[in-house]
Amino acid sequence: MKLGVEKSTPKAFWAKKTPPRVVCGRGKTFLRQKRTAQILPPIRMVLLGLKYCAGVTIIGSIIDMGLHMGICFLTLVVSLPSLKPPTCGKNVSYLDCDKRASSLQIGVFYCALYIIAIGTGGTKPNISTMGADQFDDFEPKERAHKLTFFNWWMFSIFFGTLFANTFLVYLQDTSGWGIGYGIPTIMLLVAIITFVFGTPLYRHKPRGESPFTRMAKVLVATTRKWNTSVPADPKELYELTLDEYASPGKYRIDHSSSLSFLDKAAVKVDGPASGWDLCPVTQVEQTKQMIKMIPILCATFIPSTLMAQTHTLFIKQGTTLNRHIGDFEIPPASLSVFVTISMLISLAVYDRLFVPFVRKYTKNPRGITLLQRMTVGLIIHIVTMIVASRVERHRLSVVKEHGILTMKQIVPLKIYILIPQFALLGVADCFLEVAKLEFFYDQAPEGMKSLGTAYFTTSLGVGYFLSSFILSTVANVTKKHGHHGWILNNLNASRLDYYYAFYAVLSSVNFLFFLFVAKKYKYNAEVTNVEQESKEDIGKITEQSYVSG
Template structure:
């Protein structure tokens, strides 16, 4: 952020000002200016990739699973974590955008830079007071060892009794305040990594707990795949939804004109309201019916979000069909002129996206954290951010592919620069079909999914030694959607 602030502030690091009415006279940015600007963007991208999965993990790790009160509070952590994230987004989309457009880019970039500096100072000041979990090595290395060991023993038969598989002593897990996980029949081939032979080495023999941790990370991959399509829908908010807004009436009164991008604020605002209602009201009501501490399971919450995504794209398709009909009736199809329809006609699809986020996005990050094994929580949380990244790439791929295919054989195509002559209603209907198919895939995956079993006799030993309430197997979410 320091580099970006300098890039928009120092005259030597930014191109000379020019007027939009005479773009031909504008000078291009120099190699140095481009280098500083893109260097700042790349550093910011790397930093975001390192902080997003880890900060939420550190926050959730501050709650002790062996303390009933803290464990209860932890159930609400990700609701309020996402609340704070979206509150920051709302601030950026309103105050910072206004400052950048009306005051200047220097202050507009300088304020978030100052905010980051304060955040780093607070983080460092609080570090001595955080609960720190000792590193247990790279999760990728641990998983790779299991896979290599299983492949190297693919001809070795599995014992009939799982207790014959290699496992560390119970005292070692109790001493490290970690869970020991019993062997499960799913992904049975990987159990070969724990079969003892005479030629074992660190890369050919793994304890059962390590095998089960690898299984759990692999079991979550189908759920991860089911989140790609809804992540693609999120990308539409900042692209095609806003593009639609540029074609509509945006005047309020005689002078004020609504920026189309400001409608994104309704997504954030709706999400903030829904998160509060969900945490304070919905959970309490559902808890009485389901006896589940979360009200409903995480996968059920994700499923509701996926259903809302179907409704969003159907709503967007019908709204776009109405917009195109009004454009034809007023003869502004070919010239791409303003459609005499208020921009607020797009509000339903923006607000529904906020409702969907309060279900899907919160449940997604909490699910991947909760179901990831101890020592792999950051990797589990990174599944959520990976989903968003792939969704953006998938959005670009689908846009270009559909645009290219629909322009073949002399057709004018669904997606043109002139939206009044396009068929975004067909494109949104296509997305609705994708969401339906994705929801069916999600139901199949959920039906086969087995929730993490993280409790063994080691927790009983910890309870006996520390006098604390350990987790019990009966507390697990074993129901599916």
């Protein structure tokens, strides 16, 4: 519920037909700044959440209250006359509107957005980790159910998105923004209360050291012993005894050959040594696991930029088309509902039909590996941009045929022509985004799971930064030497078909990079205790759950 409510906040940028110019004219900038502001908060909140993991409910409540305060501010902005920007008037296009919001109004609006961004940035990496941590890896039945957790976790998020893209946008467009934001404000408060009262039912992880501190110790110890040779036998490296790992929440990880230079941190030294001079093998392996995911993380930046296209250029394309279905006009903000519906359907089909069918041949409890699932999503992304380019070329041909010169004129094409690219993005997200979240969680070591899911959020945030950079760079470069330029304020005079084709090529190059790093990547070995569990038993339990479900 909380994440679904958060999804409703960006819709204000496009929901109204004639909003104040300050909102529409800077809508894309506001949205991208809000998204990119979510990069650093996840890292800070992971530090806080893992350092005081025993009090995760208290920390989560504080973060949620911050998010709730931001949405309350946003509700006040659209409700109080003194904070509302001046309206353009009836039947006045925002392109013709000369009204401007005051510095105070803009300041409060920005403040609300950034408070929401900080609250969301603190919620996203921790709440999904907490949900997955409720399953016991040492119980085969629970571990089998955990394999489908992220599918249905993402399903619930996008179900909330569907609510935001339809019902809330409709209320904002018909009853006013005060009602449109008042409802999610109340819903979020109910969600926070429910979260707090559920505290006795949660499985709480014991307090642990910050993952950044643990990783820093390994890097510092490695640097201090850079000239030290690593023994040929890994058993000679420093490691705690099994008894010391017997306490709950501690797991021993076997030595691996990857990133072997970090093994210097575990080379025994003469005399007493602090944690900054000598680290156990398990701690070194944890650091290795987080570092070796970075190339995969980098390969997800370009795909994340495509999500920005959905909220900006794709929707702006829709504003140029005929959006009427009888007497009803589809609000621009609701166009992304096609992505949501497509993803909801794809997730259900994937989890209930695709996985059981493929598992019979692959013998993998997940059906296919996480990297294979991400590969499929990347391929669909490339296809999406090719389709978007062809559709835009057709739209521009109709623009030329009818002599349409300005954005005020509606292109005589139904909004339906954009459905394929929206739907394909939904299918791509079903494969890529879910697998990306599960991959970073699954491959992160115990005690660093929230940092792993923060990789996922960071991927999205960097993607929005890159989207803005790529958009401005392409717009500036294509205008040089007297050229018309590909990206103009007037889409009917732009060449978005070239821009989308460029994205298809860029995505293809990124796809080759992903294949390279994915081939080099080695999945983590199971921790010593879990390794004893039978994968066949888990597969049988998983299959039985699908049959009974």
